[in-house]
Amino acid sequence: MKIKIELTQNKKEKPATSALGFGKFFTDHMFILDYTEGKGWHDPRIVPYQPITLDPSSKVFHYGQTVFEGLKAYVTETNDVLLFRPQNNFKRLNLSSARLCIPPVDEELALEALKQLLTIEREWIPNAPGTSLYIRPFVIATDSYLSVAPSQTYQFMIILSPVGSYYANGINPVKILVEQQYVRAVAGGTGEAKTGGNYASSLKGQELANEDGYDQTLWLDGKEHRFVEEVGSMNIFFKINGTVITPALNGSILAGITRDSIINILNYKQIPVEERQISIDEIIEAHKNGQLEEAFGTGTAAVISPIGELKYLDEKFVLNNGEIGQLSQLLYDTLTGIQTGKLEDPFGWIVKL
Missing domain, CATH: 3.30.470.10 (Aminotransferase class 4, branched-chain amino acid transferase, N-terminal domain)
Incomplete structure (x- = not known):
């Protein structure tokens, strides 16, 4: 046409x-x-x-x-x-x-x-x-x-x-509140589709997070309210004891293109990465054991958004002293470098006008 x-x-x-x-x-x-x-x-x-x-x-x-x-x-x-x-x-x-x-x-x-x-x-x-x-x-x-x-x-x-920048503070670490009352989506619903209703249903959690002084909501699964799914506008990654872990796509999580790009970059750089179910309890336990090294969100808008603090069950957990982690910075520099043509694109991702 x-x-x-x-x-x-x-x-x-x-x-x-x-x-x-x-x-x-x-x-x-x-x-x-x-x-x-x-x-x-x-x-x-x-x-x-x-x-x-x-x-x-x-x-x-x-x-x-x-x-x-x-x-x-x-x-x-x-x-x-x-x-x-x-x-x-x-x-x-x-x-x-x-x-x-x-x-x-x-x-x-x-x-x-x-x-x-x-x-x-x-x-x-x-x-x-x-x-x-x-x-x-x-x-x-x-x-x-x-x-x-x-x-x-x-x-x-x-x-x-x-x-x-999507966030007013740019790439500075954000504070995330783990949502306890509401759910974003369930497997079999529309969670893996990028549709307006998913975002409308997330607004209440976002509002509550903002009222508590937090930037975003971390959603848990809708069935057991135990397993990590995604942040309001981002997929999420945790670096635990040297391995990067992100929740596996399960029908209620958006298959983020930035998420997929980060997994490809991690594999390319031979940094261990796993896609699997991960509970909030495992994350908190890793933090208490000193093994939760970094956490960050990924998405088109923010690209990489380091997480400096999690709040769960009224307890606050500071990550990496509230500073940008070495891995988060590396991934941000690598991905934005490819996107802006400053770095070589070994994946064939770039389309030039």
């Missing part, structure tokens, strides 16, 4: 790098693709960034039939534009869509649309250290019909946002 392009006549003023934050500003253009039952996906177009008009009865509002992705574009010191594993994002988008009964998007078309959109918005990609252009593809159900059934019409869109 040929992508139609309509350029804006009113370009926005670009924000100062110091004002970026995360997800506060949006570029001049967006991509839209429509779906109609019996016709398939059609009418791909790049248009000026604008509000969308939906009927109040649209199913996305009432039944949460929506999925999304998150990835980034970077500009190198030689002024090249790089994408990091975008094919994996569109593949995961379709896996999430399958769980939500949303028709799959042509992944090659999605990637081509993204490349064209980035070409138009190239000047929006910030080049200061720690900055990037965040990319948000998403699908919404647009049927104006209140029957509880999959929609027959959808819109797939891509919007772009220049961003700085």
Whole structure:
């Protein structure tokens, strides 16, 4: 399908790098693709960034039939534009869509649309250290019909946002509260899909963590409330007695692309890594024995987020003196180095515009 392009006549003023934050500003253009039952996906177009008009009865509002992705574009010191594993994002988008009964998007078309959109918005990609252009593809159900059934019409869109660090403190260690009352997801539910409802159900835990002076919530499994799953916006890793351990994917944990990248880097550097079930009791015991050396979260937004403190059952556990661990720093430097073109990419992850 040929992508139609309509350029804006009113370009926005670009924000100062110091004002970026995360997800506060949006570029001049967006991509839209429509779906109609019996016709398939059609009418791909790049248009000026604008509000969308939906009927109040649209199913996305009432039944949460929506999925999304998150990835980034970077500009190198030689002024090249790089994408990091975008094919994996569109593949995961379709896996999430399958769980939500949303028709799959042509992944090659999605990637081509993204490349064209980035070409138009190239000047929006910030080049200061720690900055990037965040990319948000998403699908919404647009049927104006209140029957509880999959929609027959959808819109797939891509919007772009220049961003700085996800956390105000940058790569400084964050404080994590282990959630005791609520659960995020259970195996067989939608936990492994990147859908809005998962994040809506996590907000209460996030609110409680913030009220207690913590940055994020660490979720335990929904059945036994014992096994570690993930942090609100990140997968999680623990370095215990020289081995890096991350919870195995079990149907309720998001298969993070940064998570997979870190596992690949650890293997490449011959650092022991295990994907397995790990209980909060094992983690606390390792801390008490002096074997819990580091912990960190991984995700597109924060990349690597060292954990400086855990709170569980009203007891606080400080990790690595509340400082960035050597491994966390190494992994951050390695991954961001590959993403920004400063380091060699031995994995074939980078797509150059």
